[in-house]
Amino acid sequence: MKERQKKLISGFGGRGDRIISNLVRSVSMIGILIMLFILGFLVMNGMPVLKESSLSEIFLSRDWYPVEEPPALGMLPLIAGTLSATFLSSVIALPIAVALAIFTAEIAPRRLRNFFKVLMELMGFLPSIVLGFIGMMVLAPWLQHSLNIATGLNLLNASILLGFLVIPVVASLSEEALSAVPQELRDASYALGATRWETTRRVVVPHALSGITAAALLGVMRALGETMVVLMAAGGAAIIPTMLTDPVRPLTATIAAEMGETPVGSTHYHALFFAGLILLAVTLAINLASFYVERRKR
Amino acid sequence: MNRNRSRKIKDLAMTSLFCLAAFMLVAVLAGVAAFLFKEGWQMLSLDFLTEAPSDGMTAGGIMTPLVGTIQLVIVSMAAALPIGIMTGLYFAEYSKDDWLARVLRVSIRCLAGVPSVIYGLFGLSLFVIFLNFGSSLLSAGLTLGCLSLPLIVTVSEQAFLAVPQDYRDASYALGATKCQTILKVVLPSAASTIITGTILSIGRVAGETAPIMFTGAAFFAPEVAKSVFDQVMALPYHIYVLATASTDLEATRPIQYGAILVLIGLVLGTSAIGVVARSRLAARSGRQ
Numbered sequence: 001m002k003e004r005q006k007k008l009i010s011g012f013g014g015r016g017d018r019i020i021s022n023l024v025r026s027v028s029m030i031g032i033l034i035m036l037f038i039l040g041f042l043v044m045n046g047m048p049v050l051k052e053s054s055l056s057e058i059f060l061s062r063d064w065y066p067v068e069e070p071p072a073l074g075m076l077p078l079i080a081g082t083l084s085a086t087f088l089s090s091v092i093a094l095p096i097a098v099a100l101a102i103f104t105a106e107i108a109p110r111r112l113r114n115f116f117k118v119l120m121e122l123m124g125f126l127p128s129i130v131l132g133f134i135g136m137m138v139l140a141p142w143l144q145h146s147l148n149i150a151t152g153l154n155l156l157n158a159s160i161l162l163g164f165l166v167i168p169v170v171a172s173l174s175e176e177a178l179s180a181v182p183q184e185l186r187d188a189s190y191a192l193g194a195t196r197w198e199t200t201r202r203v204v205v206p207h208a209l210s211g212i213t214a215a216a217l218l219g220v221m222r223a224l225g226e227t228m229v230v231l232m233a234a235g236g237a238a239i240i241p242t243m244l245t246d247p248v249r250p251l252t253a254t255i256a257a258e259m260g261e262t263p264v265g266s267t268h269y270h271a272l273f274f275a276g277l278i279l280l281a282v283t284l285a286i287n288l289a290s291f292y293v294e295r296r297k298r
Numbered sequence: 299m300n301r302n303r304s305r306k307i308k309d310l311a312m313t314s315l316f317c318l319a320a321f322m323l324v325a326v327l328a329g330v331a332a333f334l335f336k337e338g339w340q341m342l343s344l345d346f347l348t349e350a351p352s353d354g355m356t357a358g359g360i361m362t363p364l365v366g367t368i369q370l371v372i373v374s375m376a377a378a379l380p381i382g383i384m385t386g387l388y389f390a391e392y393s394k395d396d397w398l399a400r401v402l403r404v405s406i407r408c409l410a411g412v413p414s415v416i417y418g419l420f421g422l423s424l425f426v427i428f429l430n431f432g433s434s435l436l437s438a439g440l441t442l443g444c445l446s447l448p449l450i451v452t453v454s455e456q457a458f459l460a461v462p463q464d465y466r467d468a469s470y471a472l473g474a475t476k477c478q479t480i481l482k483v484v485l486p487s488a489a490s491t492i493i494t495g496t497i498l499s500i501g502r503v504a505g506e507t508a509p510i511m512f513t514g515a516a517f518f519a520p521e522v523a524k525s526v527f528d529q530v531m532a533l534p535y536h537i538y539v540l541a542t543a544s545t546d547l548e549a550t551r552p553i554q555y556g557a558i559l560v561l562i563g564l565v566l567g568t569s570a571i572g573v574v575a576r577s578r579l580a581a582r583s584g585r586q
Contacts, residue, residue: 020477021392028388028402030381031451034444035405038412041423096319103316116320118573123327125498125569126562127505129534133541133558134330167323195309218411225413227508228534232541252415252508259419259512264427276419280412287411291404 042280046273049073053267058274064238064249066258066268073271077238079278081248084155084241085230089162089223094216097167101174101212106200117175124168128228131161135233149245151235156244158234162223170219177211178204210293217290221283227252251275334558341556351531355518355540356549360557365522366435366515366530367504367564373439373526374446374503375496381443382450383492389451390458391480410448414508417445421513436526438514445509446499453495457488494575501569505561507534517543533561 049058053073061074104116139160140152181204189199205212235247236257249257255272262269349359385406393399421441431437461484469479507515516529517539523530537557544550 017475017477020480024384024388024392027381028385029398031385031409031447032402032405034447035408037424038409038416038420041420041428042416045419045423096323099316099319100323103320107313107316108320118577119324119327121573122566122569125501125505125565127507127534127565129505129507129537130558130562133537133554134334136541137554138330138333195305197309197312198305200312221411225411225415227413227415228538232538252413255415255419256508256511259422273419273423276416280416283411283413283416284408287408288404291407 038280042273042277045270046275046277047270049267049270049274053271058271062240064254066271071267071271073267075251075271075275075278077240078249078251078254078275080240081155081230081234081238082224082250082252082279084248085158085162085234085250086220086223088155088159088244089166090216090220092159093163093166093223094170094219096163097170097219098174098212098216100167100171101178102200102205104171104175105178106196106204117172120168120172120175123164124172126164126168128165128226129232131164132228132232135161135229140233143245147245151247153233153235154245154247155234155241158230158248158250161229161233162226165226165229166219166223169222170215173215173218174208174212177208177215180211181207210296214290214294217286217293221286221290224286225252225279225283227256231256251279255279334555334562338552338555338559341552342559346556347560350521351518351536351553354545356544356546356553360533360536360553360560362519362522363531363533363536363557364560364564366519367533369435369523369530370439370442370510370514370532371500371503373435374442375500377440377443378446378450378499379496382447383454385447385451386454386456386458386492387480389455391476391484406448406451409444410452412445414445414506417441417509418512420444421509426513432527433512433529434514434527435523435530436514438510438530438532439526441509441513442503442506445506446503449499449502450495453498454488454492457491457495458484460491461487490579491576494572494579497568497572497575501565501572504568505534505565507532507538510535511538533557533564537561 052071058073058075059079060076061072062076063072063074064077065072100116100120104113104120108116135157136153139157142152143149143154143157144152185203185207186199189203194202230248230250231253234250234253236249236253237247238249238254239246241248255275258268259272262272346359347364348361350362351360352358385402389399389403393402418441421437421444425431425437425440426433431440465483465487466479469483474482510532514529515532515535519529519531537554540550540554540557
């Protein structure tokens with residue numbers, strides 16, 4: 001009797017359970033599928049460009065004239081544009097973001113701290129088109145007048161605005177890392193007579209360093225992959241920048257600007273997918289690096 | 299003694315520097331917000347929201363782009379929510395720490411870092427061309443759905459993990475099966491947190507431009523999309539078009555600032571609701 005009852009229950013529950021469990025399992029795998037599809041479709045559409053061009057032309061040539069006959073597909077200026085904008089925006093934003101995180105986690109009283117946490121999070125939701133718009137309509141004319149240059153749409157403009165996208169990412173993640181440092185460590189340091197700054201610099205920051213590094217990597221990744229800001233504010237000239245006030249044309253901006261008017265299946269089309277592939281490879285590498293840094297800590 | 303004083307001074311200097319950085323940022327943000335509001339507030343009226351753009355987009359309101367953005371949000375959430383919530387459920391309730399779960403976790407993490415323009419390329423090649431949905435509401439919505447998936451997964455996993463183990467144990471003790479426990483106990487307790495997460499994802503999706511540029515956003519559409527295979531106007535792309543391709547920049551200037559204000563209000567308003575609701579929930583569960 002007992003055996004039968006048990007069988008009945010597990011048999012009944014078992015079937016329903018198995019259906020639901022299998023459903024949840026299989027639907028969850030869609031995440032893996034999407035990632036594989038993104039990789040697959042980019043490779044499939046990007047690789048054919050190598051039939052018309054070579055890796056050395058793409059990575060070493062300075063000429064990007066994709067619609068001429070025959071097309072010149074040198075992506076060096078585009079890569080230089082991406083790297084320079086990413087680098088400059090990181091130089092601008094990372095110190096500010098970490099300072100903000102230290103202020104929020106170590107200095108601010110509780111109320112102010114909550115205010116800043118919410119502010120950082122909301123700032124992270126600010127659509128990038130808004131920043132691109134500000135770059136075009138507000139910052140560009142101002143830079144043009146105050147620096148007396150030909151165009152305000154340039155590397156400097158785009159990097160400043162990219163900074164506004166990097167700051168919330170890095171600040172909120174670094175703040176989390178700093179807050180996770182046990183209070184006992186701070187207390188011990190204060191008990192030895194250290195000031196707040198000495199405690200922060202010698203105890204708290206070193207302890208949270210891997211979290212801050214992971215946050216900084218994610219911030220760099222954010223700048224690298226951003227499209228609308230550089231499309232609208234960077235000026236769009238496919239040249240290798242030599243000054244802060246040179247216009248640039250990063251990979252993302254090139255894809256966004258040119259994909260719309262490119263015939264499907266043309267060499268130019270494949271070249272733009274190849275540009276996407278370069279971008280994807282770099283962001284994936286940075287993403288996995290930050291994942292690894294975070295994991296190693298635990 | 300002298301050394302101690304210099305240490306104190308250094309401490310004070312660094313503290314003030316950090317305070318200064320924080321308040322400078324607030325000042326800049328407040329300044330920009332005030333400027334945008336000053337330029338655009340006179341456009342804000344019911345007519346602006348309910349009239350379609352007219353005269354080659356140099357007059358009228360933003361009804362069609364606004365409705366288009368709402369349609370995109372609906373399609374993307376319809377696709378991403380079931381998948382995202384089930385994946386969160388899988389992580390929290392089903393997965394063991396095996397290789398499949400680890401591959402899935404890394405995939406979701408990678409998806410979270412894929413640049414938005416790459417989602418655009420992916421949507422173009424898969425939905426628009428390969429599946430032949432064309433440049434449409436459906437393609438753009440699905441692309442945005444893929445983009446919002448990692449956020450939804452993370453939020454719902456956290457929501458499920460926050461349900462106390464006692465609830466499950468109590469349910470099992472009453473003889474419920476795992477599936478009954480999840481449907482009747484875990485899901486209802488996690489629902490409010492998942493809803494706040496959904497609100498946050500809506501805020502994210504509504505402001506995206508790059509993924510929809512070549513998957514379904516229309517430069518101009520005379521009316522609201524009637525089927526999922528129609529192109530749609532979207533508010534962020536509309537702003538881009540007005541700012542870069544307008545025939546008469548001076549005439550459209552107020553419209554641009556008005557549209558920007560509406561977009562900021564829409565996105566930050568939605569996100570703020572999500573953030574506040576989440577902190578309320580956290581405070582409530584903390585008190586229990």
